[in-house]
Amino acid sequence: MLILFPVLEKISIFIQLMRRYLIIHVIIILSQVNGSGQSYGLAFSSHEAPFEKRTSLDISPGDSLCLAKNFELGFDFHFIPNHKDYFGYVLRIISNGNKNIDIIYNHKLKLFRIIVEDNFSAIKFSLDSPGMYRQWTQFRLIFNSQKRTLQFTVNGKNAGVATLPSVLSCFKFLWGANDSPGFDTKDLPAMEIKDIRISEEGKLK
Numbered sequence: 001m002l003i004l005f006p007v008l009e010k011i012s013i014f015i016q017l018m019r020r021y022l023i024i025h026v027i028i029i030l031s032q033v034n035g036s037g038q039s040y041g042l043a044f045s046s047h048e049a050p051f052e053k054r055t056s057l058d059i060s061p062g063d064s065l066c067l068a069k070n071f072e073l074g075f076d077f078h079f080i081p082n083h084k085d086y087f088g089y090v091l092r093i094i095s096n097g098n099k100n101i102d103i104i105y106n107h108k109l110k111l112f113r114i115i116v117e118d119n120f121s122a123i124k125f126s127l128d129s130p131g132m133y134r135q136w137t138q139f140r141l142i143f144n145s146q147k148r149t150l151q152f153t154v155n156g157k158n159a160g161v162a163t164l165p166s167v168l169s170c171f172k173f174l175w176g177a178n179d180s181p182g183f184d185t186k187d188l189p190a191m192e193i194k195d196i197r198i199s200e201e202g203k204l205k
Contacts, residue, residue, distance in 0.1 A: 040192065040194070041076065041192040041193050041194025041195070042055070042057060042175075042192060042193050042194065043055070043080060043191075043192050044057075044080075044175070044176045044188055044189075044190060044191050044192070044193070045190075046080075046083065046085075046086075046088065046188050046189055046190040046191075047083070047084070047085045047088075047187075047190070048083065048190070051177075051186045054176065054177040054186055054188060055176045055177060055188070056174065056175070056176045056177045056178050056179075057174070057175040057176055057193065058172065058173070058174050058175075058178065059173050059196065060171075060172055060173065064094075064097075064170040064171055064172050065170065065171050065172070065173070065198070066169055066170040066171075067143075067169070067170075067198070067200055067205075068200040068201050069144075069145040069146055069167075070143065070144050070145065070146070070200075070201055071143050071198065071199060071200045071201070071205075072140060072141065072142050072143070072197075072198070072199045073140070073141045073143075073173065073196075073197070073198055074138065074139065074140040074141070074195075074196070074197040074198075075091075075138075075139055075175075075193055075194070075195060075196045075197065076136040076138050076139075076193070076194045076195045077090065077136065077137050077138075077139055077191060077192070077193055078132060078133060078134075078135065078136050078137060078191065078192055079132045079133050079189060079190060080133075080190040080191060080192060081133040081134075083189075083190040085107055085189075086105055086107045086189035086190060086191075087104075087105060087106060087107040087187060087189065088104065088105065088185075088187035088188035088189045089102055089103070089104050089176070089185050089187060089188050090103040090104065090105060090112075090139075090175065090176075090188070090189065090191065091103040091173065091174070091175050092174045092175075092178060092180075092183060092185065093171055093172070093173055093174070094172040094174065094180060094183050095168040095169075095170065095171050095172075096166075096168060096169065096170060097170075098182075099117055099165065099166070099168065100115070100116075100117060100118065100183055101114070101115065101116050101117075101150065102114070102115040103139070105189050107189075110126050110129070111124055111125070111126050112124065112125050112126065112127070114150070114152060114160070114162055116150070116162050116163075116164065116165065117165055121150075121160070121162035121163075122160050122161065122162055123150075123152045123159055123160035123161070123162050124159075124160070125152075125154060125159040125160070127154070136194070137154060137155060138153075138154070138155050138156070139152070139153075139154060140152070140154075140156075143164075143168070145164075145167050145168060145169070148163060148164040148165075148166070148167065149161050149162070149163060149164060150162045150163075150164055173196075175193055176188040176191075
């Protein structure tokens with residue numbers, strides 16, 4: 001037994017050194033991870049769920065947001081992988097109580113469209129298929145009430161401009177399913193949303 005003590009002591013020292021080595025390397029790896037923002041968002045239940053359990057996000061429940069003449073709405077978006085159908089409304093905007101602006105995705109055509117008052121606008125675009133599921137895509141809507149235009153950008157690149165039917169001032173922003181009278185819908189893609197941003201006249205609201 002006396003012979004074993006030095007061997008056991010050396011093994012114990014070796015294990016302690018290895019633990020310290022591993023801890024130091026874990027700290028180094030973690031310090032290199034970009035922690036500037038969360039990598040996850042609100043996940044939306046879609047066609048796989050019953051109508052009453054499909055996800056809705058209303059950032060002004062029971063009321064509308066009245067905004068300046070020129071404002072921007074931005075948010076980050078991606079599809080949740082491994083779903084059969086991605087058809088539906090990404091976002092529905094209701095303005096002045098009776099006008100709608102929608103972002104919809106047509107799964108068969110692999111195409112996003114912007115609808116203004118039930119009519120297809122000139123804005124339509126597609127995304128790189130792998131990127132729609134593996135990385136965040138930044139959508140940005142730029143409203144100019146003076147010119148009555150809506151500009152849409154995707155990851156900072158212009159996707160088109162639509163003409164607005166009238167001056168719009170107060171808005172409800174509804175992601176996914178909604179129960180608003182006259183504008184209710186339950187069709188939505190399986191998606192995640194994060195980092196919603198509203199800016200008025202260039203200042204974050």
